[in-house]
Amino acid sequence: MxxxxxxxxSNGLRLVMSRRPEIPNVIINSSFYVGSKDENPxxxxxxxxxxxxxxxxxxxxxxxEFDEILHDNGGDSxxxxxxDMTSYYLSIPSSKTELGMWLDSDRxxxxxxxxxxxxxxxxxxxxxxxxxxxxxxxxxxxxxxAKRLFINSxxxxxxxxDEEHIKSFTLDDVRNYYGKYYNPSNMVLSVTxxxxxxxxxxxxxxxxxxxxxGEKKNNSGYYEPEIESCSEENIEDNITLPARFIxxxxxxxxxxxxxxxxxxxxxxxxxxxxxIYRKLIDANIxxxxxxxxNGMEFVSVxxxxxxxxxxxxxxxxxxxxxxxxxxxxxxxxxxxxIIKAKNKILTSYYLKIQSMTRLxxxxxxxxxxxxxxxxxxxxxxxxxxxxxxxxxxxxGKYLKKEKSIVLNYxxxxxx
Amino acid sequence: xxxxxVMPVTGNPGNIKFPAxxxxxxxxxxxxxxxxxxxxxxxxxxxxxxxGSFSDFFSGKNKSGLASITSExxxxxxxxxxxxxxxxxxxxNGALTGSGxxxxxxxxxxxxxxxxxxxxxxxxxxxxxxxxxxxAELNSKKNRLINSLISMQDDGAYLAxxxxxxxxxxxxxxADDPDGNIRSVNSFGRTDLAEFxxxxxxxxxMIIAVVGNFDDEYxxxxxxxxxxxxxxxxxxxxYKFNLKSNGIKVYLKEKKDATQASLYMGHRGVSRNTxxxxxxxxxxxxxxxxxxxRINRNLREEKGLTYGARTAFNFMKYSGDFSVEAxxxxxxxxxxxxxxxxxxxxxxxxxxxxxxxxxVKNYITGNYPMQLExxxxxxxxxLSLELYGVNKNYYDNYLADVNSVSSEDIKKTAEKYLFPDxxxxxxxxxxxxxxKQLSGLGEIIITEEVI
Numbered sequence: 116m117x118x119x120x121x122x123x124x125s126n127g128l129r130l131v132m133s134r135r136p137e138i139p140n141v142i143i144n145s146s147f148y149v150g151s152k153d154e155n156p157x158x159x160x161x162x163x164x165x166x167x168x169x170x171x172x173x174x175x176x177x178x179x180e181f182d183e184i185l186h187d188n189g190g191d192s193x194x195x196x197x198x199d200m201t202s203y204y205l206s207i208p209s210s211k212t213e214l215g216m217w218l219d220s221d222r223x224x225x226x227x228x229x230x231x232x233x234x235x236x237x238x239x240x241x242x243x244x245x246x247x248x249x250x251x252x253x254x255x256x257x258x259x260x261a262k263r264l265f266i267n268s269x270x271x272x273x274x275x276x277d278e279e280h281i282k283s284f285t286l287d288d289v290r291n292y293y294g295k296y297y298n299p300s301n302m303v304l305s306v307t308x309x310x311x312x313x314x315x316x317x318x319x320x321x322x323x324x325x326x327x328x329g330e331k332k333n334n335s336g337y338y339e340p341e342i343e344s345c346s347e348e349n350i351e352d353n354i355t356l357p358a359r360f361i362x363x364x365x366x367x368x369x370x371x372x373x374x375x376x377x378x379x380x381x382x383x384x385x386x387x388x389x390x391i392y393r394k395l396i397d398a399n400i401x402x403x404x405x406x407x408x409n410g411m412e413f414v415s416v417x418x419x420x421x422x423x424x425x426x427x428x429x430x431x432x433x434x435x436x437x438x439x440x441x442x443x444x445x446x447x448x449x450x451x452x453i454i455k456a457k458n459k460i461l462t463s464y465y466l467k468i469q470s471m472t473r474l475x476x477x478x479x480x481x482x483x484x485x486x487x488x489x490x491x492x493x494x495x496x497x498x499x500x501x502x503x504x505x506x507x508x509x510x511g512k513y514l515k516k517e518k519s520i521v522l523n524y525x526x527x528x529x530x
Numbered sequence: 531x532x533x534x535x536v537m538p539v540t541g542n543p544g545n546i547k548f549p550a551x552x553x554x555x556x557x558x559x560x561x562x563x564x565x566x567x568x569x570x571x572x573x574x575x576x577x578x579x580x581x582g583s584f585s586d587f588f589s590g591k592n593k594s595g596l597a598s599i600t601s602e603x604x605x606x607x608x609x610x611x612x613x614x615x616x617x618x619x620x621x622x623n624g625a626l627t628g629s630g631x632x633x634x635x636x637x638x639x640x641x642x643x644x645x646x647x648x649x650x651x652x653x654x655x656x657x658x659x660x661x662x663x664x665x666a667e668l669n670s671k672k673n674r675l676i677n678s679l680i681s682m683q684d685d686g687a688y689l690a691x692x693x694x695x696x697x698x699x700x701x702x703x704x705a706d707d708p709d710g711n712i713r714s715v716n717s718f719g720r721t722d723l724a725e726f727x728x729x730x731x732x733x734x735x736m737i738i739a740v741v742g743n744f745d746d747e748y749x750x751x752x753x754x755x756x757x758x759x760x761x762x763x764x765x766x767x768x769y770k771f772n773l774k775s776n777g778i779k780v781y782l783k784e785k786k787d788a789t790q791a792s793l794y795m796g797h798r799g800v801s802r803n804t805x806x807x808x809x810x811x812x813x814x815x816x817x818x819x820x821x822x823x824r825i826n827r828n829l830r831e832e833k834g835l836t837y838g839a840r841t842a843f844n845f846m847k848y849s850g851d852f853s854v855e856a857x858x859x860x861x862x863x864x865x866x867x868x869x870x871x872x873x874x875x876x877x878x879x880x881x882x883x884x885x886x887x888x889x890v891k892n893y894i895t896g897n898y899p900m901q902l903e904x905x906x907x908x909x910x911x912x913l914s915l916e917l918y919g920v921n922k923n924y925y926d927n928y929l930a931d932v933n934s935v936s937s938e939d940i941k942k943t944a945e946k947y948l949f950p951d952x953x954x955x956x957x958x959x960x961x962x963x964x965x966k967q968l969s970g971l972g973e974i975i976i977t978e979e980v981i
């Protein structure tokens with residue numbers, strides 16, 4: 116059992132803590148209930164650009180000094196933006212917890228970003244987009260998938276955003292976005308590591324509890340028309356080997372159906388006795404092939420990816436991938452597959468919970484979306500009561516061919 | 531209201547000791563490291579062999595990737611089980627496994643619940659002692675590896691690193707990718723693997739680390755039963771590395787439709803057991819090894835030229851290298867290289883301010899405990915000390931050594947290990963643009979094929 120404690124302040128700030136005294140460091144994670152899907156469709160990428168700018172200084176932390184001060188005190192930091200939330204985390208020696216909170220909270224108390232920082236980070240983000248997406252093999256996958264799998268909600272654009280939008284952002288754009296979402300009632304603070312619970316409650320009260328509440332973002336709602344028929348498209352990329360990506364919409368995390376499909380993805384992918392390994396990799400059709408389930412606030416993405424070996428064709432891979440899916444819809448999983456998947460999930464869980472950085476992140480995520488930090492202790496038992504009838508029904512409901520979006524990545528034709 | 535204008539005064543970081551571990555030597559000389567951790571109900575056994583792709587060089591002509599494929603084939607059939615049976619048993623036990631090879635070592639690792647350790651370990655021992663390398667399985671594995679190698683050729687950063695290693699270590703055992711190349715992998719037969727295994731995957735060449743929730747005596751007995759026998763000593767593979775000296779060279783490789791250039795530059799360095807190791811790591815942290823290092827601050831935070839630039843000393847057993855890498859807009863490649871060379875010159879000739887040195891000390895000291903958070907990380911560090919022949923008290927003295935580095939040490943270390951006039955500058959992307967950007971630095975060589 117992972118022990119944790121919670122506290123709520125009058126300005127709406129929610130605090131979650133878990134004591135791990137083995138090493139003398141703490142993780143301070145500030146997670147905000149805003150991500151790329153909350154953006155204006157004409158101003159995509161602002162959540163992620165703002166994440167970069169949050170390191171550019173605040174009223175009492177001079178420009179460019181956030182990481183300098185942190186490193187000078189034995190700390191380190193990072194952040195990420197997802198479709199639904201934006202998370203900032205820093206690690207610091209526990210004797211300097213107060214300094215870490217001072218640093219992190221000052222950018223919540225004030226945001227004096229200037230033109231120069233904005234212009235530099237716009238360039239950095241454009242280089243990031245090149246490095247991670249445009250100039251990376253199969254790297255445009257996120258962008259191409261989002262706009263086909265979703266047509267109405269903010270999930271239809273990728274987190275990185277549109278390059279033209281990024282280049283056009285003004286100081287007012289980022290200040291307004293910050294002002295709207297970066298406030299104590301719209302965040303969860305998670306502190307893990309070598310801590311004393313009472314002291315953290317006091318310190319967080321002092322540094323975060325004194326910031327004006329602001330407004331909690333409303334649940335933005337989610338509507339997408341059903342996918343009625345399978346769509347399949349070819350995307351040319353600078354690649355040698357083709358790849359086939361099949362995607363479906365699936366239920367959100369926390370539902371029984373989510374865990375059933377998670378179990379499916381583990382059962383069919385994990386280990387060399389898995390069906391995907393035997394039928395695609397061992398059979399020399401793919402060097403890499405896997406299923407995954409990515410959970411988001413309102414919906415998940417169930418994916419099945421197969422990279423095609425030299426001398427084989429997308430059609431050969433497609434036939435096997437379709438066969439694996441249709442067998443799943445007819446038979447579900449075998450008893451053996453279910454046992455193996457549950458055993459893998461248990462082993463992986465024990466490895467995963469060893470990191471207090473990941474734990475702090477899980478608390479932020481679970482508190483924001485489910486108001487339930489205890490979920491970290493149920494990650495294994497969620498899979499206990501799933502029988503094959505339910506697994507089969509769930510697969511049948513969500514993974515039918517007509518509900519799929521298929522992208523075939525093919526080598527660019529050269530003249 | 532609180533006064534935010536005053537930075538809180540906080541105490542010094544608490545002390546941390548490198549976690550306790552037991553080192554046991556069996557009668558045949560095999561070393562086993564036991565790292566107990568009862569917090570989680572898991573056991574990981576890591577088997578390390580002191581032979582990686584360095585040994586491929588001594589296994590015959592064009593045997594690159596042999597250590598790697600041999601270790602990856604260990605679970606593909608033994609005297610007792612077929613590949614399919616092994617996979618089925620490991621998966622049924624919820625085991626997580628891994629195997630592969632780097633430059634100086636090959637490994638097999640097994641992770642499972644203590645209640646399943648008996649059967650998982652039994653399979654693991656079988657895989658190491660009696661692998662059968664079935665023909666059909668080998669062909670399938672070769673096919674997979676070759677396709678991975680083909681796919682890697684689409685990645686500019688990979689190509690840049692590969693060209694860099696192949697020119698910096700040209701003609702030496704470190705020139706090739708530990709995973710080999712398409713030609714070499716294609717040529718392997720069962721006997722190549724069997725011979726490599728017989729020569730290298732034996733108790734006299736092995737180091738074991740066991741991590742997690744176990745009883746010491748039980749583990750030692752298990753290891754003794756399986757690996758306690760005597761084996762031939764491994765033939766010493768010796769290679770003399772000389773420092774190359776040939777001025778700045780620029781290697782360009784065309785990558786069709788690249789929208790960014792992959793830059794990888796540097797030169798040869800030294801082996802892991804150098805007595806300057808702490809000073810080198812320190813100097814590198816200040817130069818380009820962290821987010822607030824000089825080179826990242828300059829290229830990213832001040833000029834917005836890249837998403838990130840990093841420098842590193844890559845230590846191997848008999849040699850090493852120093853590298854700087856970044857993905858850069860084609861039109862800014864010249865400026866980026868110029869700035870990097872400028873920083874290398876500054877650190878060699880200037881004296882770093884005390885404040886900057888203290889920052890690096892605090893950064894390394896404060897973050898060091900995070901490296902000890904998991905026992906698997908701790909095991910990795912212990913295995914690495916043993917493999918590279920570094921004194922076991924390295925980490926006992928680590929923080930004291932870090933905190934004794936002076937500005938004079940930084941300058942001396944930079945002078946001794948950084949050679950801005952001997953750089954191999956590799957850039958992959960649009961050659962026409964890069965030629966223009968990188969002219970005047972030194973001889974330009976166009977690389978056609980990368981293996």
